[in-house]
Amino acid sequence: MSGASSYSGLVDQAFWFILGSSVILLLGITAVLIYFIMKYSRANNPKPAQIEGSKRLELLWTILPTILVMVMFYYGWAGFKVMRDIPEDAMEVVVNARMWSWSFEYPNGVQSSELYVPTGKPISLKLRSSDVIHSFFVPDFRLKEDCMPGRENKAWFETVRDGEFTIFCAEYCGEQHSQMLSKVVSVPPVEFDDWLKKNTGPISPEKLLSIKGCVACHTSDGTPLVGPSYKGLLGRTETVLTDGELREIVVDEEYIRKSILDPNADLVEGFSALMPPMKGQITDEEINTLIEYFKTLK
Numbered sequence: 001m002s003g004a005s006s007y008s009g010l011v012d013q014a015f016w017f018i019l020g021s022s023v024i025l026l027l028g029i030t031a032v033l034i035y036f037i038m039k040y041s042r043a044n045n046p047k048p049a050q051i052e053g054s055k056r057l058e059l060l061w062t063i064l065p066t067i068l069v070m071v072m073f074y075y076g077w078a079g080f081k082v083m084r085d086i087p088e089d090a091m092e093v094v095v096n097a098r099m100w101s102w103s104f105e106y107p108n109g110v111q112s113s114e115l116y117v118p119t120g121k122p123i124s125l126k127l128r129s130s131d132v133i134h135s136f137f138v139p140d141f142r143l144k145e146d147c148m149p150g151r152e153n154k155a156w157f158e159t160v161r162d163g164e165f166t167i168f169c170a171e172y173c174g175e176q177h178s179q180m181l182s183k184v185v186s187v188p189p190v191e192f193d194d195w196l197k198k199n200t201g202p203i204s205p206e207k208l209l210s211i212k213g214c215v216a217c218h219t220s221d222g223t224p225l226v227g228p229s230y231k232g233l234l235g236r237t238e239t240v241l242t243d244g245e246l247r248e249i250v251v252d253e254e255y256i257r258k259s260i261l262d263p264n265a266d267l268v269e270g271f272s273a274l275m276p277p278m279k280g281q282i283t284d285e286e287i288n289t290l291i292e293y294f295k296t297l298k
């Protein structure tokens, strides 16, 4: 399948060139091997002979492979350079990776869990992670770049046709790594502008939980997943582990705020320290929206 980004052809070129020359070499070497096995077999050479070196051969098998790897380098470099040079007029989108979801943030503040982009326009990505190493991988674009905690990586792409393209996480990141999926939705620029306009403004709490990836670990219906359910959260009495000591607390707004920003400070008994700290990934206003919503889950 041909790729869907402006540079996917360059990556494919390097791939097919290396694959093609490897196949030719494999066939050639195997043929020579079989020929020598027969030519120098004991049956054909009852008396072993000493064969001296050949300068011409030595030169040939030094120069030819050197040329070959230089050509491989050229194809690799040509694709790599394009992928590293981010066009200046690219639209900047922040990619937040966490166990086990993706979210995307647009220049005007719109957030989403799928990456909407205008077809044929360059998009530059700022790749971040709030917990462990993830890897942003879109096979259709031939694009793969790590998301590292405490560091920002960059990448870019431009789609060449409308469509939906799967985003995978390509760095094993725990229990639900294989479900850390999303998609790039490439639409005509006019449609993209509509989408952006439609999604500007306040976000509903349910959508917020989905965009911020909370739904991977929490439910609102009382079922515990990786973390406790939000149902009946406010006013609940819980045992938590704080600085290595168990203590009883009653859940109030302040506790919830802290549980979101710095979840491992008070660890709920019976659960593991798996929640990524949301500091810097969620605003006070968004936390207030969530708390108001949690209050309704009796």
Ligand SMILES: [Cu+2]
Pocket (backbone or CB within 6 Å): 098, 099, 100, 133, 134, 135, 169, 170, 171, 172, 173, 177, 180
């Ligand atoms: Cu991951």
